[in-house]
Amino acid sequence: MVTIHDVAKRANVSAATVSRYINKNGYVGKKSREAIEHAIKELNFVPNNVARTLSTKQSNMIGLIIPDIKNPFFPELARAVEDTAYKYGYTVILCNSDENPKKEQHYFKALTQEYVAGVIITSTHSGNGQEATIPIVALDRAPIMDIPSVTTNNILGTEMAGRYMLECGAKELLFLKGPKQLISSEQRLKGFLKAVEGKNIKVHIVESPYDFKVAEHITFQFLQKHSTIDGIFGSSDVLAIGALKACEKLNRSVPNDIQIIGFDGIQLGNYTTPSLTTVAQNIYKLGETAAELLIQQIEGKSITEKNIVINPELVVRETTRKGFLQ
Amino acid sequence: MVTIHDVAKRANVSAATVSRYINKNGYVGKKSREAIEHAIKELNFVPNNVARTLSTKQSNMIGLIIPDIKNPFFPELARAVEDTAYKYGYTVILCNSDENPKKEQHYFKALTQEYVAGVIITSTHSGNGQEATIPIVALDRAPIMDIPSVTTNNILGTEMAGRYMLECGAKELLFLKGPKQLISSEQRLKGFLKAVEGKNIKVHIVESPYDFKVAEHITFQFLQKHSTIDGIFGSSDVLAIGALKACEKLNRSVPNDIQIIGFDGIQLGNYTTPSLTTVAQNIYKLGETAAELLIQQIEGKSITEKNIVINPELVVRETTRKGFLQ
Numbered sequence: 001m002v003t004i005h006d007v008a009k010r011a012n013v014s015a016a017t018v019s020r021y022i023n024k025n026g027y028v029g030k031k032s033r034e035a036i037e038h039a040i041k042e043l044n045f046v047p048n049n050v051a052r053t054l055s056t057k058q059s060n061m062i063g064l065i066i067p068d069i070k071n072p073f074f075p076e077l078a079r080a081v082e083d084t085a086y087k088y089g090y091t092v093i094l095c096n097s098d099e100n101p102k103k104e105q106h107y108f109k110a111l112t113q114e115y116v117a118g119v120i121i122t123s124t125h126s127g128n129g130q131e132a133t134i135p136i137v138a139l140d141r142a143p144i145m146d147i148p149s150v151t152t153n154n155i156l157g158t159e160m161a162g163r164y165m166l167e168c169g170a171k172e173l174l175f176l177k178g179p180k181q182l183i184s185s186e187q188r189l190k191g192f193l194k195a196v197e198g199k200n201i202k203v204h205i206v207e208s209p210y211d212f213k214v215a216e217h218i219t220f221q222f223l224q225k226h227s228t229i230d231g232i233f234g235s236s237d238v239l240a241i242g243a244l245k246a247c248e249k250l251n252r253s254v255p256n257d258i259q260i261i262g263f264d265g266i267q268l269g270n271y272t273t274p275s276l277t278t279v280a281q282n283i284y285k286l287g288e289t290a291a292e293l294l295i296q297q298i299e300g301k302s303i304t305e306k307n308i309v310i311n312p313e314l315v316v317r318e319t320t321r322k323g324f325l326q
Numbered sequence: 327m328v329t330i331h332d333v334a335k336r337a338n339v340s341a342a343t344v345s346r347y348i349n350k351n352g353y354v355g356k357k358s359r360e361a362i363e364h365a366i367k368e369l370n371f372v373p374n375n376v377a378r379t380l381s382t383k384q385s386n387m388i389g390l391i392i393p394d395i396k397n398p399f400f401p402e403l404a405r406a407v408e409d410t411a412y413k414y415g416y417t418v419i420l421c422n423s424d425e426n427p428k429k430e431q432h433y434f435k436a437l438t439q440e441y442v443a444g445v446i447i448t449s450t451h452s453g454n455g456q457e458a459t460i461p462i463v464a465l466d467r468a469p470i471m472d473i474p475s476v477t478t479n480n481i482l483g484t485e486m487a488g489r490y491m492l493e494c495g496a497k498e499l500l501f502l503k504g505p506k507q508l509i510s511s512e513q514r515l516k517g518f519l520k521a522v523e524g525k526n527i528k529v530h531i532v533e534s535p536y537d538f539k540v541a542e543h544i545t546f547q548f549l550q551k552h553s554t555i556d557g558i559f560g561s562s563d564v565l566a567i568g569a570l571k572a573c574e575k576l577n578r579s580v581p582n583d584i585q586i587i588g589f590d591g592i593q594l595g596n597y598t599t600p601s602l603t604t605v606a607q608n609i610y611k612l613g614e615t616a617a618e619l620l621i622q623q624i625e626g627k628s629i630t631e632k633n634i635v636i637n638p639e640l641v642v643r644e645t646t647r648k649g650f651l652q
Binding site for chain 2: 241
């Protein structure tokens with residue numbers, strides 16, 4: 001193991017000078033700097049981050065706990081977190097909780113043990129993070145408790161979807177609701193009902209996990225029993241795309257017989273046929289903002305806004321007939 | 327900061343006993359064990375992994391360097407690595423290199439500084455990892471150098487695709503080749519040509535980055551100039567799905583006018599219309615095997631097979647007309 005003393009010896013300077021150079025906390029003359037750089041290269045010296053972590057009790061690592069990187073919403077989110085972390089000199093530890101509170105707790109504890117500088121969590125339940133002694137940011141799903149968070153305005157989003165569905169002329173809807181333990185599922189239902197309440201439209205509410213195949217199966221079964229359905233809202237694009245597949249299998253033409261609107265704005269929605277009309281979250285901005293909010297806390301900067309809400313946008317593609325908005 | 331001494335004092339045992347309990351390296355009586363557990367809970371004591379890392383020069387973290395988690399091939403791969411790591415008590419640091427050798431090197435160095443136990447890398451170039459002093463596994467893309475690797479049998483895969491394309495009756499093909507700096511791109515071309523060489527079939531080879539939109543654009547342009555194309559092979563599903571979108575925009579019916587085969591077996595291929603015929607890699611097994619191979623090295627176990635090659639499988643869906651294999 002090459003130490004700072006080996007570098008000092010080779011560069012013919014004091015260990016204190018090498019330390020100043022590495023930690024960038026003091027003047028090092030040009031000649032010494034060059035000699036140190038040369039010695040570091042020659043000896044293949046790697047400054048010891050772990051030792052630094054131990055003395056400062058803080059590493060340059062950020063934990064990211066999400067339900068499942070395979071759900072197409074999360075890769076873009078994770079990417080934004082990682083890009084932002086990289087920009088500020090942090091690395092990201094990825095943890096998949098599978099919407100399992102126990103696994104979530106396990107990771108939370110494991111991350112704390114590694115002295116991560118902070119944790120970003122898309123939590124299944126609202127309790128986690130309560131006892132955190134390190135900075136934490138809730139992402140995508142706002143917990144009840146009082147921690148910094150970055151979320152999408154779900155109510156506004158589904159209100160737009162509901163209004164657009166009405167404008168496109170749908171009369172009987174299947175509302176595919178997300179898992180009930182998620183606050184976002186309830187918010188999305190609330191916004192949608194707000195838009196269609198009192199209007200001449202019938203809404204059937206059916207819950208589905210965020211899984212293509214299950215959503216396809218549920219929709220297939222439901223449409224077989226309810227042949228008058230002419231509109232489907234999926235609380236996530238995964239649900240909407242599962243529903244689209246079910247329509248295809250039942251030879252129900254989209255958007256002629258049945259119109260579909262999703263929620264999320266994942267890349268995949270561009271590549272279905274017909275392409276998916278959806279309430280697009282600004283996924284990249286969500287991840288970026290969460291990472292910035294976390295790093296601000298880690299670096300002791302003051303936070304002007306603790307609970308940041310980002311507005312989504314209706315992206316009209318081919319699974320809806322043209323409404324008044326177009 | 328609660329220390330081992332605080333726990334010892336509260337539990338009324340010696341610090342050595344607490345240390346034996348935490349590190350599981352010696353006998354601790356039932357009464358002492360219960361007292362220690364009680365004290366740990368009461369004091370909210372967290373054993374210090376970082377200090378342990380410093381003394382053993384090895385953490386329980388694994389670095390995973392991939393090109394881009396947004397490319398739909400990688401979330402499943404990353405998930406498999408993380409699942410396996412979790413099973414063996416490791417956590418995963420995720421790094422996106424953007425196929426940029428400099429960023430790759432930066433991460434490689436950063437991970438070494440954190441004393442990760444090992445690194446799994448899907449490298450853009452064959453040079454990285456050469457000077458690694460920690461265990462390393464090359465994943466998906468086999469480097470030239472002599473490090474452990476887990477890859478798909480690309481040549482076998484595209485040979486199957488080429489033969490099936492012939493059996494389905496295609497006469498003039500567009501072969502969308504992956505980026506030229508990747509060994510896998512060359513292997514996939516080689517296998518395909520092996521199958522169609524000397525047969526009554528014309529092949530145009532065009533390179534495309536692994537990007538939906540670019541592949542769509544390239545295919546759109548190419549098909550406008552070459553109206554006799556009746557088959558497209560995409561060296562990745564992303565390329566094949568981009569090509570499918572181009573056919574749709576040009577009103578070329580798939581599979582009646584043009585047949586398409588992809589490579590990878592990503593989930594998305596199920597959700598295009600028509601669904602994508604593809605050479606499916608066993609993505610989960612690739613990631614799982616790579617993590618196991620790395621952990622075997624980390625834990626000093628002997629490795630029976632250093633370069634593991636996993637066979638892909640042809641998955642026939644709707645973008646091809648039925649061939650003899652069906």
